[in-house]
Amino acid sequence: xxxxxxxxxxxxxxxxxxxxxxxxxxxxxxxxxxxxxxxxxxxxxxxxxxxxxxxxxxxxxxxxxxxxxxxxxxxxxxxxxxxxxxxxxxxxxxxxxxxxxxxxxxxxxxxxxxxxxxxxxxxxxxxxxxxxxxxxxxxxxxxxxxxxxxxxxxxxxxxxxxxxxxxxxxxxxxxxxxxxxxxxxxxxxxxxxxxxxxxxxxxxxxxxxxxxxxxxxxxx
Amino acid sequence: xxxxxxxxxxxxxxxxxxxxxxxxxxxxxxxxxxxxxxxxxxxxxxxxxxxxxxxxxxxxxxxxxxxxxxxxxxxxxxxxxxxxxxxxxxxxxxxxxxxxxxxxxxxxxxxxxxxxxxxxxxxxxxxxxxxxxxxxxxxxxxxxxxxxxxxxxxxxxxxxxxxxxxxxxxxxxxxxxxxxxxxxxxxxxxxxxxxxxxxxxxxxxxxxxxxxxxxxxxxxxxxxxxxxxxxxxxxxxxxxxxxxxxxxx
Numbered sequence: 001x002x003x004x005x006x007x008x009x010x011x012x013x014x015x016x017x018x019x020x021x022x023x024x025x026x027x028x029x030x031x032x033x034x035x036x037x038x039x040x041x042x043x044x045x046x047x048x049x050x051x052x053x054x055x056x057x058x059x060x061x062x063x064x065x066x067x068x069x070x071x072x073x074x075x076x077x078x079x080x081x082x083x084x085x086x087x088x089x090x091x092x093x094x095x096x097x098x099x100x101x102x103x104x105x106x107x108x109x110x111x112x113x114x115x116x117x118x119x120x121x122x123x124x125x126x127x128x129x130x131x132x133x134x135x136x137x138x139x140x141x142x143x144x145x146x147x148x149x150x151x152x153x154x155x156x157x158x159x160x161x162x163x164x165x166x167x168x169x170x171x172x173x174x175x176x177x178x179x180x181x182x183x184x185x186x187x188x189x190x191x192x193x194x195x196x197x198x199x200x201x202x203x204x205x206x207x208x209x210x211x212x213x214x215x216x217x218x219x220x
Numbered sequence: 221x222x223x224x225x226x227x228x229x230x231x232x233x234x235x236x237x238x239x240x241x242x243x244x245x246x247x248x249x250x251x252x253x254x255x256x257x258x259x260x261x262x263x264x265x266x267x268x269x270x271x272x273x274x275x276x277x278x279x280x281x282x283x284x285x286x287x288x289x290x291x292x293x294x295x296x297x298x299x300x301x302x303x304x305x306x307x308x309x310x311x312x313x314x315x316x317x318x319x320x321x322x323x324x325x326x327x328x329x330x331x332x333x334x335x336x337x338x339x340x341x342x343x344x345x346x347x348x349x350x351x352x353x354x355x356x357x358x359x360x361x362x363x364x365x366x367x368x369x370x371x372x373x374x375x376x377x378x379x380x381x382x383x384x385x386x387x388x389x390x391x392x393x394x395x396x397x398x399x400x401x402x403x404x405x406x407x408x409x410x411x412x413x414x415x416x417x418x419x420x421x422x423x424x425x426x427x428x429x430x431x432x433x434x435x436x437x438x439x440x441x442x443x444x445x446x447x448x449x450x451x452x453x454x455x456x457x458x459x460x461x462x463x464x465x466x467x468x469x
Contacts, residue, residue, distance in 0.1 A: 129302075139324070144311060
């Protein structure tokens with residue numbers, strides 16, 4: 001192993017751990033909240049099962065606003081909110097708050113788009129069989145959209161990694177922050193390059209895994 | 221028995237159905253035919269309230285479905301099977317799962333589901349296709365799976381929306397045979413919407429002709445039976461030759 005990596009091994013592992021926490025929380029937020037929000041966006045849209053103009057416009061606007069923020073400004077803007085729920089605005093835990101929020105907005109949009117591609121006729125058949133809205137969602141909609149949902153999540157996770165790299169501004173740490181502070185600011189270009197390589201490897205693994213899973217579960 | 225009483229349906233400015241009343245008796249194969257845009261599909265979709273009428277009543281076995289909401293409407297729909305021109309199977313479910321889901325929805329006893337699915341597939345002649353996905357089936361086979369799915373809950377009625385309109389002549393015959401069986405052997409009342417005269421003539425005992433969203437006329441007919449269709453290319457040549465000269469190149 002190159003000497004410089006050995007020298008900084010402890011810090012590198014810590015940075016990787018921080019990135020994992022930040023991206024992990026983002027993924028959880030995307031799945032637990034982004035998926036339902038995206039599903040609601042889809043269902044409340046005109047002509048769909050829970051058509052509701054007010055709900056749709058409100059959610060749509062909210063998601064758009066969050067997504068229009070340059071991410072760095074969103075992080076700063078959310079500082080009071082972060083302090084409210086975490087108790088501090090500094091550190092890895094605090095960094096997960098803006099990440100979770102952008103994750104929800106980001107993935108919900110991809111979920112909505114994926115669901116829009118499900119043939120309407122399948123849902124119509126479900127309704128004609130007497131399916132409740134809940135059954136339509138879980139037994140038809142998600143089943144038919146599942147590979148798209150996985151592809152969307154893959155794309156989202158890669159964006160989350162990218163977002164996480166700037167969390168150094170609030171002391172969130174992570175690989176990106178490490179690369180900037182040690183590699184760039186201390187003129188250790190070699191170290192910075194190694195960090196970039198690590199990120200490239202992560203992204204490759206995630207992209208490959210995501211696409212493989214999506215292909216395996218797609219029977220269409 | 222299905223009865224529509226003075227049903228109206230409008231889509232924004234377009235009056236799709238204008239004051240339609242009709243009665244479909246138990247055990248019949250009832251045809252609805254008409255040009256594109258005549259309102260026949262909308263009329264069919266009013267029967268299980270996939271489209272909600274603006275005014276009028278939709279009575280199925282004496283119960284007005286327009287008065288039902290939520291679970292009671294969903295339960296009523298379970299006794300009315302439906303098949304579609306585009307089959308509308310779940311592409312990510314196997315043939316078995318596509319049919320089983322309909323049983324899950326009606327809380328059919330878990331242990332008896334497998335047997336019931338097999339029984340339905342045997343009825344449509346696809347018992348060996350349980351583990352296949354819809355993408356691996358022909359059009360006619362997909363429609364037969366859709367019929368099996370619609371039959372799983374032992375419905376009294378089967379609504380067919382252009383059931384053969386995207387099928388070739390062989391598959392059409394294959395599906396019509398099954399529908400004939402559904403009516404004769406299971407006693408299911410069938411309503412077929414189609415723009416294909418042959419389809420209507422081969423099965424229907426009563427036919428309503430629709431025009432501009434209104435009933436033009438309703439006539440009693442004697443079903444001609446499903447034409448046997450040969451699988452060989454000669455059939456196509458003969459059909460071509462029948463109504464005119466064919467210039468053999």
